[in-house]
Amino acid sequence: MKYTTEFRNSEIAQALLTRIRQGSRKKVRFMEFCGGHTVAIFRYGIRQLLPKNIEMISGPGCPVCVTATADIDKAIALSQIKGVIVTTYGDMLKIPGSRSSLQKARADGADVRMVYSTLDALQIAKENPTKSVAFLGIGFETTAPTVAASIIEAQEQEIKNYFVLSQNKLSPPAIKAILQSGEIKLDGLICPGHVSAITGSRVWDFIARDHKIPCVVAGFEPVDILQCINMLVNQVEAKLSKVEIAYGRGVIPQGNQIALNIMSQVYEPANARWRGFGVIPGSGLKIRKAYRNYDAEVRFEIKTKPAAEPKGCLCGEVLRGVNTPLDCKLFGKVCNPETPVGPCMVSSEGTCSAYFLYGDEFER
Ligand code: SF4
Numbered sequence: 536m537k538y539t540t541e542f543r544n545s546e547i548a549q550a551l552l553t554r555i556r557q558g559s560r561k562k563v564r565f566m567e568f569c570g571g572h573t574v575a576i577f578r579y580g581i582r583q584l585l586p587k588n589i590e591m592i593s594g595p596g597c598p599v600c601v602t603a604t605a606d607i608d609k610a611i612a613l614s615q616i617k618g619v620i621v622t623t624y625g626d627m628l629k630i631p632g633s634r635s636s637l638q639k640a641r642a643d644g645a646d647v648r649m650v651y652s653t654l655d656a657l658q659i660a661k662e663n664p665t666k667s668v669a670f671l672g673i674g675f676e677t678t679a680p681t682v683a684a685s686i687i688e689a690q691e692q693e694i695k696n697y698f699v700l701s702q703n704k705l706s707p708p709a710i711k712a713i714l715q716s717g718e719i720k721l722d723g724l725i726c727p728g729h730v731s732a733i734t735g736s737r738v739w740d741f742i743a744r745d746h747k748i749p750c751v752v753a754g755f756e757p758v759d760i761l762q763c764i765n766m767l768v769n770q771v772e773a774k775l776s777k778v779e780i781a782y783g784r785g786v787i788p789q790g791n792q793i794a795l796n797i798m799s800q801v802y803e804p805a806n807a808r809w810r811g812f813g814v815i816p817g818s819g820l821k822i823r824k825a826y827r828n829y830d831a832e833v834r835f836e837i838k839t840k841p842a843a844e845p846k847g848c849l850c851g852e853v854l855r856g857v858n859t860p861l862d863c864k865l866f867g868k869v870c871n872p873e874t875p876v877g878p879c880m881v882s883s884e885g886t887c888s889a890y891f892l893y894g895d896e897f898e899r
Contacts, residue, residue, distance in 0.1 A: 539756065542754065542757070544758060548761055555761065555764055558765070558769060559586055559588060559589055560588070561588065561771055563588065563723060565590070565591055565592070565721070565722060565725060566594045566713075566719075566725065567594060567753075568725065569728070572725055572755065573593045574883070574889050576591060576889075577890070577892070577894060578893050579757040579760070581757065581761065583895065585764070589764070594856055595709050595713070595812070595856075596730075596884075597854075597878075597886070598674040598675055598678075599882045599884075600810060600854060601704065601709070601810050601811070601854055602702055602810065602878070603808035603809060603810050605633075605808060605842035607630055607636075607637075608839040608842055610623070610671050611635050611640050612837050613669055613831060614637060614646070614647050615645060616835055620648060620668045621637065621645070622647075622649075622655070622671070623648075623649065623673070624671075624674075626881070629881045631876070631878070632842075633844075653670055653681050653682055653685035656670040657685055657688060660689070667834070668697050670685065672699045676734050677733060679703040679798050679802065682699055682701070686801050687797065687826075689829055690826070699829055701821060701832070702807075704820070705820065706738075707738050708815045709809060710724070712815050713855060713856065714742065714748070719855070721856075722748065722771055723749045723750070723771060724748055724750045726753070726778070728753055728754045728759070729785075731790070732785045733790055734790045735788050735791075736750075736787075736790075737789065737790070742778070749766075749775065749776050750776075750777070750778045751766045752778070752780045752786050763781040766781055804817045805817070805820065805821035806818070811852065811855050812855065845877050849877075860887040860890040861894075866887060872891060
């Protein structure tokens with residue numbers, strides 16, 4: 536398959552590994568922002584192949600994991616309002632809120648439906664004109680344009696019973712929060728490929744410029760990731776800090792202008808709650824006044840009780856890169872994919888799930 540098999544080629548991977556092993560002398564710690572990268576790094580056993588002086592840590596780039604418990608509670612509360620159909624991507628269903636989950640709410644009678652795209656949600660709205668259909672906008676810059684486009688589409692088609700609960704987030708403010716906190720020291724950042732396909736690689740310039748940390752945008756196949764790590768090693772060893780692209784087939788410096796225009800037409804930046812971080816200034820996407828008729832927060836009075844975090848769960852610390860899942864006493868025992876306690880074990884892009892499924896540091 537074009538653009539897949541050549542990026543899983545073992546000879547190319549071996550050659551890159553040899554370069555990394557020969558070129559890497561300093562002890563370094565690289566963070567991958569994106570949950571998709573975390574899973575790929577674990578699935579392909581990349582951590583075990585790297586020399587011991589390269590430590591890989593996972594960042595906050597799993598969209599459902601960083602959704603704050605209070606925001607999950609809000610989605611569940613929305614599903615309790617009479618006449619509301621909540622539509623969402625599958626990963627959100629099992630994420631625990633303070634007292635329930637969307638899956639449990641559905642089992643208790645709420646109308647919660649899994650969809651594959653916002654187009655499905657719009658279709659449900661068309662087919663149920665007497666109901667209100669709310670889509671949970673979850674994710675980073677990768678999904679935000681499609682959610683924004685669905686609002687524009689609803690307006691153009693005069694679909695008046697479609698709403699969005701906007702919980703989409705912007706990635707750069709979260710990285711900025713990690714770097715400014717001083718909690719961890721990073722020597723390089725694997726920047727997210729799909730986010731950068733929308734934003735362009737220039738949004739990461741501040742990391743190289745202000746924090747002197749090398750950045751490389753990577754794709755999701757093993758050769759992509761090894762190429763990225765090799766480029767990071769080269770920058771570190773040459774004492775450089777710049778933004779490079781190891782995912783040229785998907786990313787350009789200026790990004791996708793059409794998608795960015797759609798986003799800024801519908802959204803304005805706002806403060807947003809993140810699991811493990813609290814409120815990060817300017818990291819959320821609020822629906823602009825011009826589209827307030829499609830804003831679920833405006834349309835419905837959504838009442839929630841104070842949020843309660845799962846006891847003993849270190850998801851917040853894992854998302855900030857301060858702890859690994861192995862530091863969590865519940866990992867692999869009480870908390871596993873069958874009986875997950877926190878979102879990092881539920882989500883297919885969660886760090887705890889990746890450690891459990893592919894890690895080799897513990898007995899299953
Ligand atoms: Fe939370 Fe479970 Fe991960 Fe521990 S192992 S941090 S309880 S998701």
